[in-house]
Amino acid sequence: MPGALIAFEGLDGVGKTTQVEYARRWLESIRRPVEVVQEPGSTPVGEAVRQLLLAGPPVRSAEAEFLLFSAARAELVRTRIAPALAAGYVVLADRFVDSGWAYQVYGRGIDPQWAACVNAGVLNGVAPAGVIWLRGRPHRPVGGDRMEQEEASFHRRVEEGYAQMAARGGERWVAISSEAPPEVVFQAVQQALRRWLAIPEEE
Numbered sequence: 001m002p003g004a005l006i007a008f009e010g011l012d013g014v015g016k017t018t019q020v021e022y023a024r025r026w027l028e029s030i031r032r033p034v035e036v037v038q039e040p041g042s043t044p045v046g047e048a049v050r051q052l053l054l055a056g057p058p059v060r061s062a063e064a065e066f067l068l069f070s071a072a073r074a075e076l077v078r079t080r081i082a083p084a085l086a087a088g089y090v091v092l093a094d095r096f097v098d099s100g101w102a103y104q105v106y107g108r109g110i111d112p113q114w115a116a117c118v119n120a121g122v123l124n125g126v127a128p129a130g131v132i133w134l135r136g137r138p139h140r141p142v143g144g145d146r147m148e149q150e151e152a153s154f155h156r157r158v159e160e161g162y163a164q165m166a167a168r169g170g171e172r173w174v175a176i177s178s179e180a181p182p183e184v185v186f187q188a189v190q191q192a193l194r195r196w197l198a199i200p201e202e203e
């Protein structure tokens with residue numbers, strides 16, 4: 001069975017990591033090989049980028065911020081995601097390339113054509129088979145890290161960016177309201193996963 005990459009997207013605190021864990025447990029219970037990766041992170045370079053973005057010197061240019069995330073993503077694609085897909089794993093990504101579109105292109109206004117060029121090199125043909133966008137308000141008070149300290153208008157632009165991508169995304173995107181108990185949210189997530197991964201209802 002071929003592998004497939006599924007990305008979980010949405011604002012901080014909407015429940016991405018929670019739903020990735022539900023998905024991982026379910027897929028393991030039906031014996032699908034699963035790998036979970038988180039952005040930025042999940043490689044030594046990705047972890048260093050995460051530390052830099054959270055606790056390093058302030059990154060003042062949106063282009064530099066985009067390239068830092070992109071560097072972490074390039075490493076993640078080549079050292080973890082592509083090999084896992086080739087080995088037939090379902091890869092669950094806790095954020096992926098659409099976070100770059102939402103936060104740096106829609107949120108901060110970097111040049112979309114330039115972003116598309118960078119992404120083409122970074123992704124090297126790897127693309128999510130499905131994107132789960134958890135839309136709605138965060139479940140926990142945000143304000144911890146730098147990205148979370150941005151003003152409300154920034155988060156509105158990011159959310160609007162996700163909405164536009166979901167509207168244009170066709171079968172590859174689902175928008176799921178995060179404003180329900182996690183097991184209820186997961187019912188919708190599971191339905192999308194069944195469709196993308198061709199898992200019959202009996203399983």
Ligand SMILES: Nc1ncnc2c1ncn2[C@@H]1O[C@H](COP(=O)(O)OP(=O)(O)O)[C@@H](O)[C@H]1O
Binds near residue numbers: 140181182183185
């Ligand atoms: N559907 C939900 N309803 C209420 N609380 C939730 C729900 N999903 C997650 N949470 C809680 O909200 C917080 C943020 O969830 P998390 O999965 O870490 O979000 P993210 O990864 O998107 O930042 C956690 O404390 C989590 O337990």
Ligand SMILES: [Mg+2]
Binds near residue numbers: 016017094
């Ligand atoms: Mg998370």
